[in-house]
Amino acid sequence: MITDRSLAAWEIVSVISSVLIAEWILSASAGRNKLIIAVPAALAFVLIIGSHFLRGESLRDLGIRLDNFLPALKLLSLPMIIIAGIALLIGFLSGARPDFFRWHAERLIIFQLALGFGWGFLQQYVLQSFMNRRAQIILGRGTASVLVTAVIFSILHFPNPWLMVVTFVGGVVWAFVYQRQPNLFALALSHGVMTWVLVSALPPSALNHLRIGLKYFA
Amino acid sequence: MNSKARARLVHLLISKSIVEALLIAGVAVAFFFATTNPYLRGVLDTADKTSVSGWAVDESRPSARVELQLFIDDRFVAAAIADKFRPDVHEAKRAEDDWHGFVFSAPQLPAGNHEARVYAVHSNASGARKTLQLIGKPYRFRIE
Numbered sequence: 001m002i003t004d005r006s007l008a009a010w011e012i013v014s015v016i017s018s019v020l021i022a023e024w025i026l027s028a029s030a031g032r033n034k035l036i037i038a039v040p041a042a043l044a045f046v047l048i049i050g051s052h053f054l055r056g057e058s059l060r061d062l063g064i065r066l067d068n069f070l071p072a073l074k075l076l077s078l079p080m081i082i083i084a085g086i087a088l089l090i091g092f093l094s095g096a097r098p099d100f101f102r103w104h105a106e107r108l109i110i111f112q113l114a115l116g117f118g119w120g121f122l123q124q125y126v127l128q129s130f131m132n133r134r135a136q137i138i139l140g141r142g143t144a145s146v147l148v149t150a151v152i153f154s155i156l157h158f159p160n161p162w163l164m165v166v167t168f169v170g171g172v173v174w175a176f177v178y179q180r181q182p183n184l185f186a187l188a189l190s191h192g193v194m195t196w197v198l199v200s201a202l203p204p205s206a207l208n209h210l211r212i213g214l215k216y217f218a
Numbered sequence: 219m220n221s222k223a224r225a226r227l228v229h230l231l232i233s234k235s236i237v238e239a240l241l242i243a244g245v246a247v248a249f250f251f252a253t254t255n256p257y258l259r260g261v262l263d264t265a266d267k268t269s270v271s272g273w274a275v276d277e278s279r280p281s282a283r284v285e286l287q288l289f290i291d292d293r294f295v296a297a298a299i300a301d302k303f304r305p306d307v308h309e310a311k312r313a314e315d316d317w318h319g320f321v322f323s324a325p326q327l328p329a330g331n332h333e334a335r336v337y338a339v340h341s342n343a344s345g346a347r348k349t350l351q352l353i354g355k356p357y358r359f360r361i362e
Binding site for chain 2: 002004007010011014017018021025026029036039040043044046047050051054055056
């Protein structure tokens, strides 16, 4: 008989495998038409959404709610300020001038920030509403499940070393906050803003245009 | 979570794995055909201090001439087209005409053992990738 914990572990591994297939196999072999990458992404979302239904998780459980937006933002604000300060200091020490219009300079910054929020929401949904919640089924609420969530987030950004460090730190903060105040809107806002700050503050060569998987070497 | 929901989740996980396995298998097969031409035939007949020769045919396009590259001791030497007169290849029904031979002039080589390899240049359908495919077998020869 499969226990709830082993089933949760299987779910996590299955979604990780979908991301790795997209990052490492399909992005290399897809050629110019990248539509095939949508196949493992769609399969992962079918599993994630199906799992929510079968486990009886509500939108409120998942963090799609507004009542705790401000408390979540309050928890996020201090670590965000500290990380932004460290990023600006590293950028300053490495001789890079901060440029807050560098992030996809061909687009309006407000449009890019909106995209960053949307992409952040999607990532935080998978990371927190799925990975973090399944990690809690296996390990319970607390340090272990927070670290597992952060390690998964970091591994999915392999082999970009700076991005792996940044996503591990961000993963710890976001998973910790989610376990106390599950609110995906606050996390997505934090995700978008922190990406903007890091891209603007760190030397462009350090993050290698946020490339991950086989595209990192392109 | 009740046992019915658990069983459904297990089925979902297995189904997803099967679809992903089929997807990867499909990609692997497509990648093989994008980087390999299973219809290439040829032989590296001789190699010595003066020349390297043989023949090459693409059986999927028997009238086309195959583009080749010669490597000696794993170093690129020259590129050529297999368009030299080889009636024996035609007589053996391996080609539709007499013009599928190749002859490379060998570079200056030091005395000792050497190995010649001739590769066909294969482009994928979009031309985005070019790969090298060994023609026949490597030919080992000695220069006194």
